[in-house]
Amino acid sequence: MSRQLTAKGHSTRARIIEGAAAVLRELGVAVVTLEDIMARTRTSKSQLFHYFPAGKDELLLAVAQFEADRVLDDQQPHLGRLDSWAAWQRWRDAVIERYEKQGDQCPLGALFFQVGRSTPGARAIVVELLRRWQESLAEGIRALQAAGRLPAEVNVEQRSAALLAAVQGGVIILQTTGEIHHLRAALDQALADLRGGAEQRVRG
Amino acid sequence: MSRQLTAKGHSTRARIIEGAAAVLRELGVAVVTLEDIMARTRTSKSQLFHYFPAGKDELLLAVAQFEADRVLDDQQPHLGRLDSWAAWQRWRDAVIERYEKQGDQCPLGALFFQVGRSTPGARAIVVELLRRWQESLAEGIRALQAAGRLPAEVNVEQRSAALLAAVQGGVIILQTTGEIHHLRAALDQALADLRGGAEQRVRG
DNA sequence: CATAGTCTGGACTGACCGGTCCATTCCAGG
C-alpha cells in the first residue's frame, strides 16, 4: 500500500479496482493480464505498481475484497431483516435475482482459485464473508423464534449452516452449468423444510 | 488423439493422466506447468505432445474426465443402492469420508475454472457428472417411495436437486474454508428433513 | 513561486513456458 494518497490518487485507485473487477468478470481470472486492466481503466503500468506495489496479487486481492463486500450488500436490506416468512421470501427472491443476473460469472470463486491457495489473505476474505453470511441467516432464524413462528428447539447452528450450503451449492451449479434451477430448488426446499418443521411442531 | 497405441503406449498415456491428476491436486491448476507433469510422470515433452497432440488443454481435459469418473466411483456402492434409510446414512458417511480425505483440494472445480470457460468440453464433463449424480439421488428417493418409506407426493425432482446442491455447497465451503462442518450440517439437515417430512405425512 | 512528493507514461528486461522439430531407440509383424 502506498503511504500518501491525494484525492486524485484515491479515485484512480478506486477506478483501477472497479475496472479490474469488471474485466475479471468478463474474461476470467485465468486469462486476464495487466494489459487488459490497463486498457480498461486507462492507466499505465507504472500506475498499477504505484497503487499496488506488491503487483498483480495485491491488486487481485483488493478486487476480491471489493467483490466480497458486494455479495452481502446486494442482498440487503432483506438479509438484515429476516423476521417474518414474507421477509425470508423477499430475501430468496433477491438472491435468485442477483445470481440470475450474474449468470455463470463467478468473480469471487474464480479469484479464490487463482490467488487462494498461495495467498492466505484470499482465503481469509472468503471465510469472513461466509461467516457474516451465515450469521445473518442465523439471526433471521432466531428472529422467527422470537416471533413465535419457529419452536425454540430448532437447531439454529445446523439450520443456518445448511442454508448457507444450499445457497452456495445452488450458485456453484449455476456457474458450472448455467442453469439456475438448482439454486431455486435448493432455496425453496430449504425454506419449505424450515417452515414445515415449524408447522409440524406447532401442530403436534 | 493418436491413431495407434501399443500396450506400452496405453500404459504411458494412463501414467501421464494419473500423474498429472496428482500434481494438479497438489499444486493447483493455475500454477502447474508441463515441466511439473513431465517431472512427476518421468516423461519428456515429446511424449506429452505425442499422446495429447492438442497440447495442454487436451491433457487437462483428459484429467478432468478422469477425476469426474472418480467422483461417483468413490461413492459406490452406496450411491447406487439408496433403498433404505440405513443405505442413505451409509452414503452420507461415504461422502463425508471422501471429502474429508480430499480436504481443500478441488481437482475438478479448479480444472473447470481453468479450462471451463474457454473449452466447451470441460463444461460438458461437469454437467454430465452432475446429471448422473442427481439421477442417482432421485432414484434413491423413488426407491424409498416404492418401499413405502416416503409418500408418493414427495417432489422427487426438487428434492434431488436440493440434495445435490446441499452436497455441492458443503464441498465448496470445505474447499474454501478447510472446515467440513457445513458439509456435515447440510447432509444431516437434508436427510433429516427428507425423513421428517415423510414421518409427518405418514402419521398425519 | 518554490519544491518536494505524488502521479503518469512508456520503453525495456528477463524469465517462464507452451509448443515445434529432429534425431534416436524400441518393437511388432512379416
Next chain:
DNA sequence: CCTGGAATGGACCGGTCAGTCCAGACTATG
C-alpha cells in the same frame, strides 16, 4: 533380421507478461 511406425529424448524457438526504471508532469503546501 528387416523395416516401418510407434515411443522417447531433449534442444530450441517465439511469444507473452509481470515487473523495473527513469524521465517528466502535476499539485499541495508553505
